[in-house]
Amino acid sequence: MSDSDKESKPANYPADYQPARVWTWEEPSGGTWASINKPVSGATHEKELPVGKHPLQLYSLATPNGVKVTVMLEELLALGHTGAEYDAYLIKIGEGDQFGSGFVEVNPNSKIPALMDHSGTEPVRVFESASILLYLAEKFGEFIPNESVARTQCMNWLFWQMGSAPYLGGGFGHFYAYAPFKIEYCIDRFTMEVKRQLDVLDKHLERNTYMAGDMYTIADIAIWPWYGNLMFNNLYDASEFLDTASYKHVNRWAEAIAERPAVKRGRRVNKTWGEENEQLAERHDASDLD
Numbered sequence: 001m002s003d004s005d006k007e008s009k010p011a012n013y014p015a016d017y018q019p020a021r022v023w024t025w026e027e028p029s030g031g032t033w034a035s036i037n038k039p040v041s042g043a044t045h046e047k048e049l050p051v052g053k054h055p056l057q058l059y060s061l062a063t064p065n066g067v068k069v070t071v072m073l074e075e076l077l078a079l080g081h082t083g084a085e086y087d088a089y090l091i092k093i094g095e096g097d098q099f100g101s102g103f104v105e106v107n108p109n110s111k112i113p114a115l116m117d118h119s120g121t122e123p124v125r126v127f128e129s130a131s132i133l134l135y136l137a138e139k140f141g142e143f144i145p146n147e148s149v150a151r152t153q154c155m156n157w158l159f160w161q162m163g164s165a166p167y168l169g170g171g172f173g174h175f176y177a178y179a180p181f182k183i184e185y186c187i188d189r190f191t192m193e194v195k196r197q198l199d200v201l202d203k204h205l206e207r208n209t210y211m212a213g214d215m216y217t218i219a220d221i222a223i224w225p226w227y228g229n230l231m232f233n234n235l236y237d238a239s240e241f242l243d244t245a246s247y248k249h250v251n252r253w254a255e256a257i258a259e260r261p262a263v264k265r266g267r268r269v270n271k272t273w274g275e276e277n278e279q280l281a282e283r284h285d286a287s288d289l290d
Ligand SMILES: N[C@@H](CCC(=O)N[C@@H](CS)C(=O)NCC(=O)O)C(=O)O
Pocket: 036, 063, 064, 065, 066, 093, 098, 110, 111, 112, 113, 127, 128, 129, 130
């Protein structure tokens, strides 16, 4: 690093690292997820997935991406769609279950949530949480507007979530909560972006009851587990740091959704941490949530 480079860098900038010409994987990074991160895809071990009695088989964990799907299924069941009955099996991502051969066959990207629909003549695999929400919304004709303009607004916010949440989770959450040491440059960069996103949501929710207007849709179901949970200090213990109380319209929306009985049920499924009465490792019957 030249003297002029050093002068332009903040005092706490890690000055001694220069990337090699070609990156090689020499050792785990040391962060919270170091033991499961690797630069190749595919199965690491043979492991069949269990299959229960219901048409829909979910393989997941109650992270925000997982909760999107269990909330959607509970909402569909609440409307009386018995075809949305499901078995929810636990995928322990901290222990590498997502790299088992059976899971990789359902989702080659090795990330929860993953869904198998056995209701038709051929089983259908569905992965990526927004794809699962859209699949279920279309299959049951619920939580998605029929009219083209309203449907497009719903899609805008559904895709907004998929593009934005990685900055909140993989960016802000990683460097604020999981990295082995605090790097001001990274925390500043992603805090700025997350606060900008919260401001986008706050301004939108000042004028709209839900993300796509008056109707509660898969856009809300996708956004709430991330940005709603942030309002309740359920993610990264970061509410104070991000001053989430100041986003009052996001708080109003988050609280209204949290009161929905299906949301209360869905957020418990595949949860193995927190208060004991909030946990349900696997769900195979509606009565499991009584
Ligand atoms: N874009 C994907 C992201 C899914 C995702 O990142 N899942 C995380 C848990 S929230 C996971 O399975 N991580 C395991 C790993 O990265 O090995 C989706 O929305 O479904």
